Amino acid sequence: ExxxxxxxxSSGVGEGHPVVAGxxxxxxxxxxxxxxxxxxxxxxxxxxxxxxxxxQSLRTGTLEMVxxxxxxxxxxxxxxxxxxxxxxxxxxxxxxxxLDGKFGKMISDRLPQHDLVNLAYWENGFRNVANSKHQVAxxxxxxxxxxxxxxxxxxxxxxxxxxxxxxxxxxxxxxxALETHAxxxxxxxxxxxxxxxMYEVQKYLSLTAHAYSPFLVLYSKPLFDKLNAEEQAxxxxxxxxxxxxxREASRKSAVASLAHIKEEGMEVVxxxxxxxxRMREVVAPVYENxxxxxxxxxxxxxxxxxxxxxx
Amino acid sequence: MxxxxxxxxxxxxxxxxxxxxxxxxxxxLALMLYMGIFDSQIVALKLIxxxxxxxxxxxxxxxxxxxxxxxxxxxxxxxxxAISLVGHLHGGLGYVAICAAxxxxxxxxxxxxxxxxxxxxxxxxxxxxxxxxxxSAGLIASGGIIAPVIPPSGGFIVFGVAANVSITQxxxxxxxxxxxxxxxxxxxxAFVARRDKVQTFPRQxxxxxxxxxxxxxxxxxxxxxxxxxxxxxxATPTEAAVFAAVYALFVGMFVYRELKxxxxxxxFLMAAKTSAAxxxxxxxxxxxxxxxxxxxxxxxxxxxxxxxxxxxxxxMFVMMLLVIAVGTALDFTPTVLILTPILMPIVRKVGIxxxxxxxxxxMNNAIGLITPPVGIVLNVVSSVARVPMSxxxxxxxxxxxxxxxxxxxxxxxxxWVIAPLNFLRDRITFGEMLARMFGF
Amino acid sequence: xxxxxxxxxxxxxxxxxxxxxxxxxxxxxALRKLSDYGLTLFGGGITVSExxxxxxxxxxxxxxxxxxxxxWGHLGVETLVGKLRGRARxxxxxxxxILVLVCCxxxxxxxxxxxxxxxxxxxxxxxxxMIWVYGAGFITSIGIGLIVVGRVFxxxxxxxxxxxxxxxxxxxxxPNGLPKGHVE
Ligand code: NA
Ligand code: NA
Numbered sequence: 001e002x003x004x005x006x007x008x009x010s011s012g013v014g015e016g017h018p019v020v021a022g023x024x025x026x027x028x029x030x031x032x033x034x035x036x037x038x039x040x041x042x043x044x045x046x047x048x049x050x051x052x053x054x055x056q057s058l059r060t061g062t063l064e065m066v067x068x069x070x071x072x073x074x075x076x077x078x079x080x081x082x083x084x085x086x087x088x089x090x091x092x093x094x095x096x097x098x099l100d101g102k103f104g105k106m107i108s109d110r111l112p113q114h115d116l117v118n119l120a121y122w123e124n125g126f127r128n129v130a131n132s133k134h135q136v137a138x139x140x141x142x143x144x145x146x147x148x149x150x151x152x153x154x155x156x157x158x159x160x161x162x163x164x165x166x167x168x169x170x171x172x173x174x175x176x177a178l179e180t181h182a183x184x185x186x187x188x189x190x191x192x193x194x195x196x197x198m199y200e201v202q203k204y205l206s207l208t209a210h211a212y213s214p215f216l217v218l219y220s221k222p223l224f225d226k227l228n229a230e231e232q233a234x235x236x237x238x239x240x241x242x243x244x245x246x247r248e249a250s251r252k253s254a255v256a257s258l259a260h261i262k263e264e265g266m267e268v269v270x271x272x273x274x275x276x277x278r279m280r281e282v283v284a285p286v287y288e289n290x291x292x293x294x295x296x297x298x299x300x301x302x303x304x305x306x307x308x309x310x311x
Numbered sequence: 312m313x314x315x316x317x318x319x320x321x322x323x324x325x326x327x328x329x330x331x332x333x334x335x336x337x338x339x340l341a342l343m344l345y346m347g348i349f350d351s352q353i354v355a356l357k358l359i360x361x362x363x364x365x366x367x368x369x370x371x372x373x374x375x376x377x378x379x380x381x382x383x384x385x386x387x388x389x390x391x392x393a394i395s396l397v398g399h400l401h402g403g404l405g406y407v408a409i410c411a412a413x414x415x416x417x418x419x420x421x422x423x424x425x426x427x428x429x430x431x432x433x434x435x436x437x438x439x440x441x442x443x444x445x446x447s448a449g450l451i452a453s454g455g456i457i458a459p460v461i462p463p464s465g466g467f468i469v470f471g472v473a474a475n476v477s478i479t480q481x482x483x484x485x486x487x488x489x490x491x492x493x494x495x496x497x498x499x500x501a502f503v504a505r506r507d508k509v510q511t512f513p514r515q516x517x518x519x520x521x522x523x524x525x526x527x528x529x530x531x532x533x534x535x536x537x538x539x540x541x542x543x544x545x546a547t548p549t550e551a552a553v554f555a556a557v558y559a560l561f562v563g564m565f566v567y568r569e570l571k572x573x574x575x576x577x578x579f580l581m582a583a584k585t586s587a588a589x590x591x592x593x594x595x596x597x598x599x600x601x602x603x604x605x606x607x608x609x610x611x612x613x614x615x616x617x618x619x620x621x622x623x624x625x626x627m628f629v630m631m632l633l634v635i636a637v638g639t640a641l642d643f644t645p646t647v648l649i650l651t652p653i654l655m656p657i658v659r660k661v662g663i664x665x666x667x668x669x670x671x672x673x674m675n676n677a678i679g680l681i682t683p684p685v686g687i688v689l690n691v692v693s694s695v696a697r698v699p700m701s702x703x704x705x706x707x708x709x710x711x712x713x714x715x716x717x718x719x720x721x722x723x724x725x726x727w728v729i730a731p732l733n734f735l736r737d738r739i740t741f742g743e744m745l746a747r748m749f750g751f
Numbered sequence: 752x753x754x755x756x757x758x759x760x761x762x763x764x765x766x767x768x769x770x771x772x773x774x775x776x777x778x779x780x781a782l783r784k785l786s787d788y789g790l791t792l793f794g795g796g797i798t799v800s801e802x803x804x805x806x807x808x809x810x811x812x813x814x815x816x817x818x819x820x821x822x823w824g825h826l827g828v829e830t831l832v833g834k835l836r837g838r839a840r841x842x843x844x845x846x847x848x849i850l851v852l853v854c855c856x857x858x859x860x861x862x863x864x865x866x867x868x869x870x871x872x873x874x875x876x877x878x879x880x881m882i883w884v885y886g887a888g889f890i891t892s893i894g895i896g897l898i899v900v901g902r903v904f905x906x907x908x909x910x911x912x913x914x915x916x917x918x919x920x921x922x923x924x925x926p927n928g929l930p931k932g933h934v935e
Contacts, residue, residue: 008605046475047604053360059868060352075873075881115868146783151875156798165786168801168876170365172472173547176479179736180544328832328847328919330825332816336854354854355861359885362812365805368776371769550780557777576766583765587815588825594812642826684830 002034002231009065010054012046012171014195018253019067019215020044022122022246029238038234040065052076059115061222069124069213071152079110080216081294082302084154086283087276089212092251094309095123099214103305106298115221119239122215123250124189129210130202130266131185132178137206137269139163139279148174148186157286158210159187162279178202189213191250194257199264207270208279217242313606316345321599321649331645332595339598342606354598361597362590365549366472371586372552373463376559377419378582380530383563383570386428388527389414395523398512402504404437405450406497412454413493416461417534420468422643422680426455426691434696440510445698449681449706450500452692453714454493456677459643461489463537463552466647466673469593473600473651476665478548480732482541484670487731491717492674499713529562542735589644596648609656616657623663627722630654630668631675635715638679642687646676667728671721678714681707724748761818768811775800802876806884813887817894829921844919845906848899855896862888 013019023042030038048054051068055076058066070080082088089095098104099121108118129136131145143163149155151168159166167183177183178201187210188198217239224232262268271279291299320341324334336354343349380386390411397406408429415425429451437447459466462482471478515523524531536558540551563570570578603609619626637646650672658668680688683704693700721727730747733739739747779800782793819825832843862885869885905911 043604048601049357049360053356056356056865056868056872057353060350060356060865062348062350062353062356075875076871078873114871146787151802153875156876165783167783168798169547172366172475173477173479176477177544177547180479180542182544182547324847324850325828326831327843328827328829329850330827332825333851333854336857337850340854340857351857351861352865353861354857355865355885355888358858359809359813359888362809363805363884365801368772368804368808371808371811372773372776375769375773545784546780549776553773553776553780556773579766579769580762583762583769583811584815584819584824586769587765587812588819590808590812591816591819592826640830641828645826685828 001228002037002234005038005231007038007040007064007235008048009040009042009067010046010048010051010057010063011042011044011067012051013067014045017044017195018191018246018249019122021249022067022217022242025245026238026242029241030234033234033238034231038231055116055218058218058220059222061115061220064220064223065119066218067122067215068218069215071150071155071213073216074152074154077111077114077116078293079107079295079298081154081290082107082298083214084152084158084211085287085290085294085299086154086158086210087280088302089306090209090310092247094306095212095214096247097309098302098305101305103301106301111216111218112221117219117221117224119217119219119236120243122217122243122246124213124215125191125250125254126207126209127187127189127211127213128193128205129185129187129208130193130198130205132181132201132203133184135204135206135267135269136208137271138275139282141206145185146183148177148183154286154290155187155211157289158283161283161286175201189254190257190261191253194261199261199266203265203267205261205266205268207268208276209271210279215246313342313345314608314611316341317599317603317606317608325641331642332592335592335595335599335649339602342599342602346602346606348605353601357598357601358594361594364472366478367468367590367593369463369468369478369549369552370465370589371582372549372556373420373465373468374586375579375582376463376533376552376555377421377424378578379556379559379563379570380418380533381424381428382574382578383559384567385418385527385530385533385559385562386411386415387432388523388530389418390429390432392520392523392527392531394512395515395520399514401511402442402500402507402509403511404433404440404442404509405447405500405504408433408447408451408454409493409496409500412451412457413461413490414531414534416458416489417537418463418530420458420463420465422455422458422677422688423691425458426452426688427695429455430692430695434698441507442509443504443507443706444696445702445706446503446709447706448692448696448698448703449708449710450496451696452681452688452703452707453496453710455688455692456680456714457489457492459677460485460492460670460674462486462541463548463555464673465589466643466676467669468548469589469644470647470651470669470673472593473596473648474655474665474669476669479541480666480736481669481673482538482548483735484666484728484732485673486538486735488670488674488717488721488728491721491727492714495713495717496710499709503709529566533558533562592644593648596645596652599649600652603652609653612653613657613660620661623661624722624725626657626661627663627668627671627725628719630657631671631718631722634672634675635679635682638676639682640685641679642685643676643680646679647673664725664729666732667725670728671718674714674718674721678711678718681711726750758818758821761814765811765815765818768807768814772804772807772811775804799877802874806874806877806879809884809887813891814894816891817898820895820898823918827921829919833920833922835920840916840920841906841911844911844916845903847919848903848906851899852896852903855892855899858888859892859896862886862892 011019023040027040052072054066057063070083074081111118136142145164146167147159147164148169149159149166156166321334321338324337393407393410397403400406462485467481468478471481537551537555540546619629680686689703693703726747730744734744779797835843869882870880872881
């Protein structure tokens with residue numbers, strides 16, 4: 001039996017982001033399953049607060065859903081730091097197989113203890129380095145660049161290890177700081193870079209793909225427990241349906257955005273596999289430094305599964 | 312219906328004397344009850360979240376810089392410099408007031424403090440020189456309100472955080488419109504004071520002017536530091552604010568030596584108290600803003616304004632009228648905090664440039680500081696200058712009209728805000744800026 | 752006496768917070784600037800400074816909110832209550848105080864109920880449990896609550912002074928010259 005329910009969903013991404021496609025697909029699915037009783041109402045652009053704060057609202061049971069990257073949440077669930085490790089996931093197909101498989105379930109199973117239910121993995125995308133100074137084609141080119149990173153220890157460590165001057169800075173002032181050259185560069189997904197018009201203030205983009213950032217589709221556990229079995233199943237299944245549409249939209253958008261930012265005059269360089277291998281080597285200590293925080297078993301599980309895929 | 316609940320509880324609570332910060336919480340509680348989502352944790356979470364923001368640190372730092380400069384004797388040097396330049400003109404002390412107001416606006420964000428400093432020094436001089444005192448008090452009040460429009464500005468910081476608009480761009484965007492406000496005052500003053508029989512100061516020689524400049528150079532240097540930091544990317548607004556505070560401390564203590572070490576505690580405490588009071592308001596506003604968003608109040612209001620959606624200019628005009636109306640009865644910061652979450656979704660939907668809106672919104676709120684019944688700058692000038700409130704209200708009218716004219720001129724010609732901003736952002740050349748402003 | 756001691760201590764805490772914020776943000780920015788010119792000290796910046804100064808700012812704000820409340824210095828609109836006289840004014844003050852008390856109670860309960868989720872959320876750089884930040888809700892709710900309970904008690908026992916009533920209606924300038932929450 002389905003009861004009338006409007007599920008409030010918060011996300012920091014703006015209108016036009018691939019997340020919207022995921023929400024739409026999820027809504028079509030929910031309408032179908034529940035006979036129109038359940039629907040998701042999205043509050044985008046951080047209208048209900050930052051992703052970390054919105055996630056805290058989930059844990060207290062004052063908000064139903066959030067679609068968020070993992071990086072802001074490592075303070076709550078240190079295990080999520082595994083996705084911040086540099087150069088872990090190499091390709092989109094690796095990402096899908098890892099997240100939809102045993103490893104993805106392993107991570108999701110660790111979240112209910114923090115009062116969160118992960119319904120599905122959506123996609124934020126591969127993160128790349130952009131800057132306004134010079135083209136970065138090798139790890140040496142990164143030396144001394146002032147790069148804004150998220151307030152996250154693994155990112156800070158990674159970019160310090162790579163020889164940059166890593167500056168933690170809140171999101172709101174990044175564009176202006178880049179424009180006035182208070183900082184030289186930042187790291188971002190391609191659709192994210194396009195949507196925030198960073199191409200206006202960044203000339204060079206290096207496709208470092210130094211991290212694959214998944215989106216968690218989280219539901220408040222206190223509120224999830226109040227749903228009946230049928231409703232729970234519908235929400236879970238429809239989030240998975242949303243995942244398919246969202247990832248597809250995300251990948252299309254990455255291609256379109258890349259074309260668009262080139263049109264806008266950004267110079268894009270692909271890193272050679274040798275250079276990526278070199279960078280991987282340089283940042284190897286980062287894995288060691290954060291092993292105890294993330295959990296050795298988790299890192300090993302991920303690397304083992306990925307090694308199997310790569311054979 | 313949610314709009315009515317929102318208005319009735321907020322206005323009702325404020326009317327019976329509940330402090331504005333708590334009125335915002337009361338309003339949030341009522342909205343939660345009405346929407347059936349009452350939960351004490353929303354209040355606790357949103358309140359602290361509202362203050363946990365690095366960008367807002369600029370606020371206590373700029374406040375501290377302002378307090379340090381007041382204690383460090385910078386105002387009187389600025390006024391002496393202005394007298395050396397324009398004191399000899401007919402009605403010269405009026406031009407001195409405008410000139411000093413602009414310089415002080417570029418040093419501090421506080422209209423009340425600037426007005427108090429200006430009135431404290433200039434009104435006795437104007438009295439002695441036979442000026443029309445209510446009119447002079449009105450001029451000083453309207454000169455004081457330039458402070459929030461020219462950076463640094465607490466208003467821009469609070470708005471930038473609440474609306475998620477770049478504070479750097481708001482600061483750069485405020486410079487030219489702030490100067491326009493000053494120009495409008497020059498014209499208004501020249502017109503209303505043209506027949507006044509007043510004494511003028513003797514014209515000063517360039518040597519004397521150079522000496523006045525040298526005496527005030529450390530004060531005059533500060534706007535350059537603040538703007539340079541922001542314009543050339545030497546620092547973010549928060550860092551620029553801390554540089555300003557440390558600079559003011561240094562100048563007050565070691566250059567002018569008017570700031571004694573034992574005064575420091577009091578100065579820090581004053582800045583800390585003011586920023587705590589403001590930040591508590593900012594934090595409380597996040598609770599109601601969260602519920603305003605969930606209750607879809609902007610959409611409800613937006614549907615009322617549907618007819619105007621096709622014309623951003625007309626929408627802008629209507630919103631500015633609303634802000635003027637609210638600003639008569641409510642103080643600056645509460646108006647900014649209450650209206651921002653309601654108006655920003657409309658601004659974005661209609662496609663008005665966010666920085667342009669922010670600049671006009673803050674200018675409008677600044678003008679609200681001199682509109683009765685609630686106009687703190689009127690109170691300040693009335694008590695410092697010892698002029699009855701009713702006289703100040705009469706005296707301020709021509710200048711209020713001049714500044715309102717600037718506001719609505721900018722509603723008609725957005726490029727007069729946007730083109731100078733883009734010039735300062737190195738987006739366009741000076742020639743292109745002129746071409747856009749004058750339409751050729 | 753005790754009341755005075757508590758307020759003095761809180762004021763000192765505020766000043767210490769502000770001084771520490773200035774020192775940290777200034778040092779961090781200066782180090783970053785110096786590293787631009789090739790002089791890299793302490794790795795060109797102190798990474799904890801951003802997070803720590805933000806935490807201090809929260810404390811400054813919420814301890815400060817109590818101090819300001821102690822001087823009845825929170826910004827209010829006194830247009831209407833200024834026109835009320837006698838019992839009407841007392842009634843408005845009483846109702847207003849009760850509403851503030853309700854807010855304090857809700858804030859206290861909310862902070863209490865969500866303490867666990869903040870206790871196990873670790874600030875990313877300092878590693879400090881966020882209850883050290885969100886726990887500020889306890890100080891504010893208890894502090895302001897006690898101040899207002901005092902005034903309610905004086906109203907109920909008929910010991911409210913004329914001075915207090917005039918202060919409520921905005922008729923007296925604050926003896927401490929507090930600018931009542933104006934940044935503009
Ligand atoms: Na200013
Ligand atoms: Na007003």
